[in-house]
Amino acid sequence: MLNFDYAYMMADVVGPKLGVTTAELDQKLEPTRNIHAKLQRARQEGALPFYDLPFQDDLEPLLELAGEISGKFTTFVVLGIGGSALGTSAIARALLPLYDTAGKSSRPRLLVLDNVDPDGIGAALESLDPDTTGFCVISKSGTTVETMSQFLVCREWVKGAVGTTYREHFVLITDPVAGVLRQLANDEGYPSLPVPAGVGGRFSVFTPVGLLPLAVAGIDVQGLLAGAASICPQCTCPELYDNPAYLNGVLQYLSYTKGANINVMMPYSDRLRDVADWYRQLWAESLGKKQDLSGKTVFVGPTPINALGATDQHSQLQLYMEGPYDKNVTFLTVDEQRQVVIPEAADIPELAYLGGQSLSSLLHNEQKATAISLARAGRPNCTIRLQAINPETIGALFYLFEVQTVFAGALFNVDPLDQPGVESGKVITSALMGRPGFEQSRQDVEKWEINAKSRVLTVGQPLIS
């Protein structure tokens, strides 16, 4: 189904600067077993429910709702942000046609709106017909200011067009018992599905958060889960060298301790492009922490970067090859692709060598060339190779990364499930928006701003407002 090739992560290939030695890996055999035991204990105690999502057997209500929705609308819009949007976007791009096939598919077109920019939302609504548009509102807490603002705007827009039946255009995905959205579902009869307890946004793609919109768009979500389930035994095996999630976690961790604090995720595949974006959240938000589990201040965490092959060979590769020794690269490649052959060109002898070869062969050779060049320059890299892009391999890939991330959390000795650092920005936003109860914060911020010496350089005409 997939391969994990880590030869070029190793010191005997890329040199000792950032390369990992076999001895270093061997030293992690026992710690890996210990972390494994801890994770499985936590899993049994219900603290890591994401582990068991591939085995859920109550998909009927979700599939039924998805079927209903897909019969009613031509476009299905996800209103969500962060973990409520990134997994859906990445999987939709991987498994749905890359180019709009409006009218050609029997399923609604999927549109993920994950920002509150009026230029974005306004343009999106302008391009849609409220009569045939459904919305999926996703917020576990029901208080996510971006999503709730989107919801209010879109609800008004639908109401203005269809009148009293507007509720039929919305599905709410939220906490099973608490919060504003749950209450709305109960009081006003919006259809709804739950985000299971204990599953945080970035681990939620195999809950209704990801599964409902993907199923509406016609993706085989049971295949996704089956793929994840199929890789589970290997990702929950205690032996470092047999477990791809643990092995990559250890390699990434060791490489980080040597200085590779920037981790590039570089799919050589247009369809897998946004997997890197989903992974960015998973890796950054889970591991980027001020405090470790003992409460010590550590300011730790690798910085994930998204890149796309072969495209970014013409943008980022120069830096990866010649810049500071602060990066490693994870490539994603796909064996089975469309067959597109480069034709012979009798009028261009300089290109004769390309004639008759496939674009897929060119793409694969470019990836190989990049991996070898980086390795020879002492830059570690590894490759996850998918046999094909289908629900099973995508489900497996996402599950692999999720397990790798909680495992890496243990190596970094941080809590991979929290995100305390974003609280302060939320408080200040609430204060600036005049939310009741935040008056003191507003005063604090205003005072702070006055003390921060203003330094503004104006270019051209001064700004008006």
Added chain:
Amino acid sequence: MLNFDYAYMMADVVGPKLGVTTAELDQKLEPTRNIHAKLQRARQEGALPFYDLPFQDDLEPLLELAGEISGKFTTFVVLGIGGSALGTSAIARALLPLYDTAGKSSRPRLLVLDNVDPDGIGAALESLDPDTTGFCVISKSGTTVETMSQFLVCREWVKGAVGTTYREHFVLITDPVAGVLRQLANDEGYPSLPVPAGVGGRFSVFTPVGLLPLAVAGIDVQGLLAGAASICPQCTCPELYDNPAYLNGVLQYLSYTKGANINVMMPYSDRLRDVADWYRQLWAESLGKKQDLSGKTVFVGPTPINALGATDQHSQLQLYMEGPYDKNVTFLTVDEQRQVVIPEAADIPELAYLGGQSLSSLLHNEQKATAISLARAGRPNCTIRLQAINPETIGALFYLFEVQTVFAGALFNVDPLDQPGVESGKVITSALMGRPGFEQSRQDVEKWEINAKSRVLTVGQPLIS
């Protein structure tokens, strides 16, 4: 027209760890004047022609060709990669409708194909009608393997549909005198435009490389140039505190020397999203260098990252707030946006504070809250604030970054115009694709691969090929 607010880059606001002091800025006053003199000398000697592109006065042929093309096709496809694609994509996203308005515009839809993934190109061609599709093939050298492969594939595709008139579907943008594409233009009569001598890909957006496709799509390219020209005096003023390009260059450089080697570009604007992608190439490829100008090995260069506000507050912000002190952030904001008001929601008292406020105000407050939170956590950041998004402000913004980059090249003491690190990958690709003359490289690579110990972990069914 625009503001550059750098208060939160300064040590008296964000603290001494990554913050820059006034004394440090003052110490750069004289070096800045010296670099300025050197740059202007190089410019006068013709070594930096990008500086004068905004003042070109021979746009007629380009506009005429653009007019012809736009009358003939419903889709205009750019075949190019890296600097031949990123500027066009970024400006098109900023200035064209965000959502497909197929049939509603009198101008062709613009499509940028910047990869050789058969899954991408195959799907794109499948969605297009060869009769009404034109192509813009962009490669300065005429040997870019990705672009030339695309060209051969698309030429065959058009030829198969329209027969002998296929040449009318292509425009070639390439070197004015040398190379395969120039020869084709001369021998076979393809229409063509030149990439002016001395302008490298990442500085080429104001040449036909960017201007032709943007003009075809209906963008006011004269406005772009006028905007760039209008900012030129301020970006070529020798005084550090008056020149936004120099000032940001110095701030980025000083912040890098303190440890902020990761530079986040974070537009709070869906339309400006891809500006960060264009900037990534400009900044990474220009400054990421193994050798400095004296030939000393330095392995230097900041790593640019793209992010999008408010979206990535729910993905990357946790890491920016609490991870290592290795980042600074440049925000882009836009004053004038669509007016979308968050409606009152009588049934949701918890959200009453949002009712009647605009999405734009929410987005601006989120940016402000993020900037303040980061500053208070000791993380430097600055904000470039655009009055509005229009050809003039976009032209100015791109010009500002270009000047900032060559200036930063001088601060880092590297050549901002070359990219020697990507050569090795090109050679290996040529070798693997069987290009004549690369037989020895192929043997070298094969030998190297045999010596590199293979380490592959198989997951699920072994891969077939």
